[in-house]
Amino acid sequence: MAAWLRSVTDQLAPAIALLASRRSRRDSLAEVLTAFGYRLVFVDGPQAMVPADLASVETDLWLLDVAEDCESIDWLLGQSDVPVLIGVGDTPAIDSEDYPRWQRQLYNKLLPLLGSPPTGVAPTFAAAKAPGLAGCVWVLAASLGGPNAVKAFLDLLPTTLPVAFVYAQHIDAAFEAQLPQIIGRHNDWRVVNCVAGARLAPGEVMVAPIERSMRFGPDGDVRLSDAPWPGPYQPAIESVIDEVMRSFAPACGAIIFSGMGEDGVAACGRMRQSGMEVWTQTAESATCAIMPQAVQDAGHSSRQGSPEQLAGALRDWLEQEWAVAP
The missing domain is CATH 3.40.50.180 (Methylesterase CheB, C-terminal domain)
Incomplete structure (x- = not known):
């Protein structure tokens, strides 16, 4: 079942629709994207989706973290009128030195496509x-x-x-x-x-x-x-x-x-x-x-x-x- 996440306080934030194959990845990515300040309007796996469902989602960007080809992915790549970002890399352990880099890399992929969200916390880096x-x-x-x-x-x-x-x-x-x-x-x-x-x-x-x-x-x-x-x-x-x-x-x-x-x-x-x-x-x-x-x-x-x-x-x-x- 699709999960729709909206709030009154973040209406001005750029919207992201997330398709991820694994539930654990959906949960972790949703947490990180929300911390950045972006507005998640859709979170689900790709298997149960059909093009009509995807076309009804009002979003500024589709973020795909999928390991298999399916009808919904093909439709988004060919028909979506908003940017489609594929892949975010393997998420390092949260206590590893590579985790801040991964966060910043993800943020920097989103930034030129969506701009900075009005609230939230951009990932920082000691360097x-x-x-x-x-x-x-x-x-x-x-x-x-x-x-x-x-x-x-x-x-x-x-x-x-x-x-x-x-x-x-x-x-x-x-x-x-x-x-x-x-x-x-x-x-x-x-x-x-x-x-x-x-x-x-x-x-x-x-x-x-x-x-x-x-x-x-x-x-x-x-x-x-x-x-x-x-x-x-x-x-x-x-x-x-x-x-x-x-x-x-x-x-x-x-x-x-x-x-x-x-x-x-x-x-x-x-x-x-x-x-x-x-x-x-x-x-x-x-x-x-x-x-x-x-x-x-x-x-x-x-x-x-x-x-x-x-x-x-x-x-x-x-x-x-x-x-x-x-």
Whole structure:
């Protein structure tokens, strides 16, 4: 039997209709969504539903947590006139360090689709309040021709901006130590190689390690592993983008500069689907356009430009989104 949840006090909150296969998942998700301040207008499993039932639900978004195909899911994906969000990931144990990240990831998926609810509590994260932490974090990703492009980009950006960068460059490990000098000369950015325990600060560019994988802890500190990056590329741009999004969303983005291959395309899609910016270097300005073009061809690039144009665009974006003083 469908459960309809309405209250007099939350009429202005965006409405969510929830379909989840398991009762335990419906209960836990309903609790979290209500705590965020959203209005649950429908909660049920998909098995007993028919299209006529779904069409009668007045909602701003359908949230689906289902493990099987059925008529109701097919109808929503093809006929719904409101957004349909599929999947929220496995819910970590409530006392684990990954639980706040999962909450924030879910909230950040809802935010660009529904906006902020007028009441409720947005999930917080220790890293967002750490002293000196960057206002937002962007990935600078590159391969062949990348160092020159990234340097040209940084040369035109003032270090007073409330942003830090994680620079993922496909390069032989023998040149990793030289990357800060290569891209940091002629500008005032603090370009550093990645070390365990470090935290990103405004005006800083952190070079992703080549032979060791990295992640960010609950308070934004760097965690290094002796395990290599997954996949054929070192570092794995795919993993770097996913990790930055997991740790800093929605205050993050990515720029794909000159390079070969298609590393990072899928992660760029996930970033765009979550409402964050993904920009790419134009083919005519790149030494090798294969990597940025792959992102653009997949429909994941929200802006294209030369390194110089992208620098100006980021300054404008920060002025709009973060109220940077001119």
